[in-house]
């Protein structure tokens with residue numbers, strides 16, 4: 111027998127996670143499907159960066175925001191599938207059918223598309239055997255700034271993300287070297303100036319040619335860099351190697367023709383909706399970075415509003431007589447028992463040891 115969900119959310123970033131929370135608040139049987147092995151979406155690109163512009167949260171590092179989003183997103187115990195890519199959406203009678211990369215089928219009365227900018231994968235070094243160093247000192251993002259404390263760091267890449275990291279690590283690392291294959295770093299001028307002012311060696315027209323392993327450990331001991339203009343080689347002995355060559359995006363989610371949602375004209379990527387996040391296909395909604403409408407804000411703060419609107423729309427699509435909005439959380443019956451637990455815990459914490 112088909113297990114039909116009320117709402118299936120594709121994508122476990124901020125918009126998908128908040129949709130999962132709000133769908134639970136509105137008593138919808140909810141499934142969340144995410145391609146990556148983890149929830150949190152593209153905040154995983156900048157886990158150590160401080161985020162200042164989410165309402166009610168003073169400066170919070172990305173990894174902390176992910177932790178909070180996941181905790182909140184799982185409040186009502188939605189079904190969560192990780193490592194699962196939704197490849198196609200079709201409709202049979204009144205039921206959406208989602209097909210995954212393994213051919214598995216998922217059935218749902220409504221769908222919330224929360225795929226952000228698609229599936230993002232860092233562009234990896236195209237050197238044989240490089241992947242084995244990913245367990246040690248080859249990085250594609252900064253997961254913990256302490257890791258770089260007092261280390262010699264080689265950064266490959268010249269875009270904003272690479273140079274931004276170089277600037278941040280200036281305060282922490284013992285030494286930084288930048289290699290970039292182009293002529294001039296395309297990053298913000300002020301950041302490039304900061305590196306130059308600090309005397310950071312920047313090798314342009316250069317790229318990593320080989321990684322030499324430590325004789326006794328499975329880590330990079332030496333990096334061979336080639337100047338592509340002169341074909342000359344130099345070696346660098348970094349403790350850590352950080353690669354930021356940009357990202358590949360996979361936008362391959364497809365739809366049956368009769369439910370193909372309208373797209374924006376400029377990029378043919380964003381799903382066009384009204385401000386309630388309703389697409390041209392009834393019962394199919396889009397939220398967060400995947401959606402565009404007049405007044406849309408492509409920020410985490412905007413993703414939360416989309417999630418509430420999409421879930422409220424889905425609720426009324428399934429139950430037309432349901433209230434248009436969910437009850438505010440401060441007076442919502444769903445949280446009564448949980449509030450009691452929290453108060454009990456707070457009193458316990460207050461008691462002298």
Ligand SMILES: Cc1cc2nc3c(=O)[nH]c(=O)nc-3n(C[C@H](O)[C@H](O)[C@H](O)COP(=O)(O)OP(=O)(O)OC[C@H]3O[C@@H](n4cnc5c(N)ncnc54)[C@H](O)[C@@H]3O)c2cc1C
Pocket residue numbers: 120121122123124125126143144145146150151152153155156160161162163164194195196197224225226227228229230363397398399400408409410411413
């Ligand atoms: C470097 C950087 C810094 C930023 N800083 C800020 C900031 O300071 N403040 C702020 O408000 N915003 C910031 N943003 C933007 C913010 O990260 C996004 O607005 C937010 O992540 C959008 O959330 P989302 O859930 O819509 O999409 P995403 O976070 O992109 O999540 C989408 C998820 O969907 C998954 N997915 C995609 N396709 C499929 C599929 N077919 N099947 C299954 N899963 C799929 C992806 O794997 C991903 O996990 C920043 C962005 C970047 C890149």
